[in-house]
Amino acid sequence: MALFYGLLIASMVLLGGSAVYALFWAAGEGQFTNMEEGSKIIFDKDEPEGEITDAFPGIDAKKEIARKQARRLSTAGAPKS
Amino acid sequence: MSNAATSKPVSAPLPDIHDAADRAAVDASCRLPVLSFFASAVFWLIVGTVFALLASIKMHNPQFAVEIPASLAHWLNQFYPLVPANTVETLNGALTFGRVRPAHLNTVAYGWASTAALGVGIWLMARLCRVQLRYPRFVTAAAVIWNIGVFVGTAAILLGESTGVEWLEFPAYATFILFIAYALISIWAVDMFVHRRPGHVYVSQWYIMAALFWFPWLYATANILIHHESVQGSVSAIVNWWYGHNALGLWFTPMGLAAAYYFIPKVIGRPVHSYYLSAFGFWSLALFYSWNGGHHLIGGPLPAWVITASIVASVMMVIPVVVTAINHHMTMKGNFHVLEYSPTLRFVVFGAMSYTLASLQGTTMAIRSLNTVTHFTDYTIGHSHLGLYAFFTMIMFGSMYYIVPRLVGCEWRSAVLIKIHFWSCAYGIIFMVLILTVGGLVQGLMMRDAAIGFDKIVENMVVYKYFRSVSGVLLTVGHVVFAFHFSLMLLRLGRTEGGPTLFRPLETT
Numbered sequence: 001m002a003l004f005y006g007l008l009i010a011s012m013v014l015l016g017g018s019a020v021y022a023l024f025w026a027a028g029e030g031q032f033t034n035m036e037e038g039s040k041i042i043f044d045k046d047e048p049e050g051e052i053t054d055a056f057p058g059i060d061a062k063k064e065i066a067r068k069q070a071r072r073l074s075t076a077g078a079p080k081s
Numbered sequence: 082m083s084n085a086a087t088s089k090p091v092s093a094p095l096p097d098i099h100d101a102a103d104r105a106a107v108d109a110s111c112r113l114p115v116l117s118f119f120a121s122a123v124f125w126l127i128v129g130t131v132f133a134l135l136a137s138i139k140m141h142n143p144q145f146a147v148e149i150p151a152s153l154a155h156w157l158n159q160f161y162p163l164v165p166a167n168t169v170e171t172l173n174g175a176l177t178f179g180r181v182r183p184a185h186l187n188t189v190a191y192g193w194a195s196t197a198a199l200g201v202g203i204w205l206m207a208r209l210c211r212v213q214l215r216y217p218r219f220v221t222a223a224a225v226i227w228n229i230g231v232f233v234g235t236a237a238i239l240l241g242e243s244t245g246v247e248w249l250e251f252p253a254y255a256t257f258i259l260f261i262a263y264a265l266i267s268i269w270a271v272d273m274f275v276h277r278r279p280g281h282v283y284v285s286q287w288y289i290m291a292a293l294f295w296f297p298w299l300y301a302t303a304n305i306l307i308h309h310e311s312v313q314g315s316v317s318a319i320v321n322w323w324y325g326h327n328a329l330g331l332w333f334t335p336m337g338l339a340a341a342y343y344f345i346p347k348v349i350g351r352p353v354h355s356y357y358l359s360a361f362g363f364w365s366l367a368l369f370y371s372w373n374g375g376h377h378l379i380g381g382p383l384p385a386w387v388i389t390a391s392i393v394a395s396v397m398m399v400i401p402v403v404v405t406a407i408n409h410h411m412t413m414k415g416n417f418h419v420l421e422y423s424p425t426l427r428f429v430v431f432g433a434m435s436y437t438l439a440s441l442q443g444t445t446m447a448i449r450s451l452n453t454v455t456h457f458t459d460y461t462i463g464h465s466h467l468g469l470y471a472f473f474t475m476i477m478f479g480s481m482y483y484i485v486p487r488l489v490g491c492e493w494r495s496a497v498l499i500k501i502h503f504w505s506c507a508y509g510i511i512f513m514v515l516i517l518t519v520g521g522l523v524q525g526l527m528m529r530d531a532a533i534g535f536d537k538i539v540e541n542m543v544v545y546k547y548f549r550s551v552s553g554v555l556l557t558v559g560h561v562v563f564a565f566h567f568s569l570m571l572l573r574l575g576r577t578e579g580g581p582t583l584f585r586p587l588e589t590t
Contacts, residue, residue: 046100
């Protein structure tokens with residue numbers, strides 16, 4: 001029984017300790033410096049910022065959005081002229 | 082912001098090809114393991130949905146489908162030497178509510194949600210570590226073992242071997258199989274992390290690594306404890322809900338948020354609004370969430386301080402939730418029109434919004450004065466579906482819409498099928514949560530009135546149960562459509578012409 005509780009408490013201390021260790025490891029590693037740059041790691045040269053990477057099959061989202069914007073601009077501009 | 086799309090034809094395309102080819106190689110290395118997890122997830126989703134419908138119908142028609150196992154057993158009896166003599170006794174009662182309901186919970190939690198989460202997590206790990214998936218056969222073996230565990234556990238529940246502890250109904254021999262599979266994935270994740278390409282560790286990786294680290298410990302500890310002699314009675318209850326809530330908070334939530342933190346910025350092509358907030362959200366979630374389980378036992382026979390500590394932690398959860406909500410909203414701000422064009426974004430943003438809603442609702446439900454009304458009512462069931470379905474499941478659907486084409490190498494067959502899937506699931510779950518919330522409040526207020534007999538309350542709830550079944554049918558439609566569409570993809574019957582979600586950079590070469 002003592003062994004059981006000992007193991008239980010030891011595993012809890014280990015788990016909590018590992019979280020603290022991870023925090024200090026990350027800080028020491030410099031993971032928390034220059035974070036704004038870090039957030040851009042999900043982009044590549046061929047999938048840069050500004051590139052929409054998903055759309056319904058058969059649709060080019062970028063073209064559709066551009067077309068819609070052009071239409072909105074033309075209808076918005078029409079009454080003025 | 083550089084506009085590489087317009088400059089691409091002019092500049093030398095070499096570095097671009099390199100990145101795209103790199104990504105394609107990483108995706109290709111994930112093909113077998115991730116698709117094994119996804120295929121089994123979709124299979125268990127359908128099984129779980131059938132159990133869900135059965136359980137829901139039994140709430141208003143208790144005898145529905147009860148005789149099926151017994152008549153099946155009688156029919157099997159004619160093959161007597163081949164089937165055991167006690168088949169009737171064994172199968173009788175397999176489809177009663179008391180077994181179908183835990184079968185539903187466990188097939189959707191361990192069969193669908195966990196399996197989908199593992200698939201998405203494995204793919205994200207490979208992509209964010211930016212190395213090809215190591216030991217794909219090892220990971221595939223884990224998928225097979227995981228499925229055996231879920232199958233054995235579900236069969237055991239239907240045959241009456243459930244432990245009777247909610248979320249931990251699988252008997253010890255099934256949980257042991259699941260634990261082995263899970264531990265294999267965790268070991269694999271550590272190996273991937275060690276061999277990652279140097280550089281920044283993205284916030285999604287933090288969430289995935291934490292979840293893969295917390296859950297096996299949590300699962301093993303809870304399963305050993307509930308079978309231990311010193312954990313009986315009310316101690317068993319607190320172990321039960323310590324596990325039950327941590328499974329949501331330290332396993333499903335981090336996996337869902339990991340996917341949201343990757344897919345929202347990646348699909349719209351804009352980095353997370355505030356990366357500081359995302360790190361802050363992660364560490365505050367790690368600090369507060371594990372305390373929350375006790376709020377399931379408000380009014381229960383436990384030391385008051387245990388429950389009060391849980392309530393305090395539940396209120397503190399507002400911090401990571403609001404931080405995440407602000408972050409996702411500000412990332413999306415100005416890009417909401419992309420929702421019209423991207424299936425992944427639709428599902429994931431729906432899920433992220435539901436996360437905020439479900440979590441804030443959970444905080445209010447932990448406050449004693451509201452809990453006296455909502456405890457033991459359908460309000461709680463509504464809340465759990467808002468969390469595990471509207472938040473988690475929708476994010477998993479969205480992630481799969483992004484990942485699967487990149488693994489099988491063809492585009493989803495039909496935009497219409499995706500839209501049917503989205504709208505029937507979205508309306509289905511909104512409808513279900515509303516019905517359960519309103520029904521639960523009515524039920525809770527009636528139960529507080531000593532003048533109303535319990536039989537009256539039960540009668541009064543029947544109409545809500547009918548409508549709940551209707552909402553369940555909507556969800557079923559969505560799931561069947563998705564399973565069909567997914568099967569087409571597995572058979573590579575998708576579109577082969579280059580869609581925008583697919584290797585466009587490769588095609589330009």
